[in-house]
Amino acid sequence: MLTQLPLLTDLANELRRADFPLIERWRTVEEWFQRRTTRTGLRADLGSYLRGLPPEEATIVAERSRETTTHFAWCLLDEPSDPFSFWLHEYKPQRDWRSGYADSVHNHRYHFCTTILQGGYEHERFDATVDPISQLISSAELRRRADCTAGATGAMLAHEFHRIPRAEDNTLTFLVKSRPVSPWSLSYDPETHTSHRHVPVETRLGELTERI
Template identity: 30%
Template sequence: MTVTSDLLTPGRLRRVRALDWQDVDALSPELTALLEELAADGAWLGSALENLRHTPELRDLSERLAELDKLVLVNDADSGVRIRLHRFRQGYFDRPHNHRFTFGTRILRGGYRHTVYGDHIEITPDFDVSQVRPTLIRRESAGGGYVIGHTLVHSVAAEPETLTLTVRGPAQKDRMLIVDREQGTSWWQYGVQQEDPADVALRRLTDDQLTETERLLREQGLIPG
């Protein structure tokens, strides 16, 4: 189902559907400009959160993980694009991983330590975890952002209550790589379509959890009071 008509103006929807997810060079300036525009539009963000509260299709896609909330604000089935708000709660960090999709991010509040390990396009059964070594470590701060391709391996360690806006493209593969460098192991994680629906339901955001995030956004002046 496409859940966009009430949230994206025709002009924004055309821009979303025109994004070239196969060419990061061409994608980066267009996606960066769109993210900057959406992040600065507090009225739009507030409306998107209210729409999420009352839209079962978006609620089913949103989830609360151990220290991370993923709120799906827009799901455009025609293009495979989703716009998400991420709330990194207390103590969030992750292992090196790539993604099933290319995406762009804009930091709204807080920040994190961002470690890049390089591009790993083909992962074979004899993949050597020792190949995954940091090539860039930087701090990502409010007002900044980036666009990365789905083959890039990275990790983040976020400050409490960091908020980011993310626009992700259509899935370009059915699994992502996760690496545990300390244990010298790696494994695949698949999309939600291949998970047990009962497990997915346990991660579904509650009304109270949505209210927590809305309150945080209002306190930071990111949506109208």
């Protein structure tokens, strides 16, 4: 088990003691997250924690983290018995973004809450229509747009759709994510009207076994 930052330990223990099912009442988690992350020094605390990790623990953090088309997702705390995990997202410079997912209209397999530690981004929320036969997005309509800066907090449920078309260089965000509530997520390109289903590779082993 990794040496844990007292802040992360405190946050995790509070969620573990919650007397309600987290996934079913994620809006309550959002209210809690807003109260607990609107504090000074959060970014500094996380930075000190990462810089102080022993080499073997730093390796564990790196191995369970991943790269996306727009950012690096660093996994800070993920105990299998918990219905949540904590992450730090490090956005790439805009010039290094690859188009296709985070900057498309998309949803997630899980619920999450986020706060911007540094930098900022443009955030758009959409109403999306999912075709009942193909189960892909057939259209999407912009609902609202906001410029989010350091200190801003927000939440997304798994069925909600959004897009981050651009972010400031060196943007960092801290998140709490639920366990997956859907087997896949969807993305949609408003210009080409093309939709894709995104299935995590680790869930496809059974399908591979049947095909090989």
